[in-house]
Amino acid sequence: xxxxxxxxxxxxxxxxxxxxxxxxxxxxxxxxxxxxxxxxxxxxxxxxxxxxxxxxxxxxxxxxxxxxxxxxxxxxxxxxxxxxxxxxxxxxxxxx
Numbered sequence: 001x002x003x004x005x006x007x008x009x010x011x012x013x014x015x016x017x018x019x020x021x022x023x024x025x026x027x028x029x030x031x032x033x034x035x036x037x038x039x040x041x042x043x044x045x046x047x048x049x050x051x052x053x054x055x056x057x058x059x060x061x062x063x064x065x066x067x068x069x070x071x072x073x074x075x076x077x078x079x080x081x082x083x084x085x086x087x088x089x090x091x092x093x094x095x096x
Contacts, residue, residue: 027034063070
């Protein structure tokens with residue numbers, strides 16, 4: 001679809017914002033008013049985004065400097081659906 005990773009992230013953002021807009025319209029139609037906890041979702045999403053970007057920049061810098069780190073990051077990323085670091089055994093092999 002998109003030729004660059006930036007294009008894919010913008011299209012994903014567009015899909016999510018459309019879903020949020022649909023939620024807001026339906027909530028208004030049914031008279032559901034947001035509480036303070038619901039309104040805290042917005043700063044939470046911003047915080048998670050800033051945190052993700054900062055971790056990405058840190059890992060990018062470390063991976064560029066030390067050539068042993070990219071395989072470690074790749075292993076953790078591939079095993080993240082099984083618990084990330086918890087899915088690795090003591091010898092570094094992935095547990096099934």
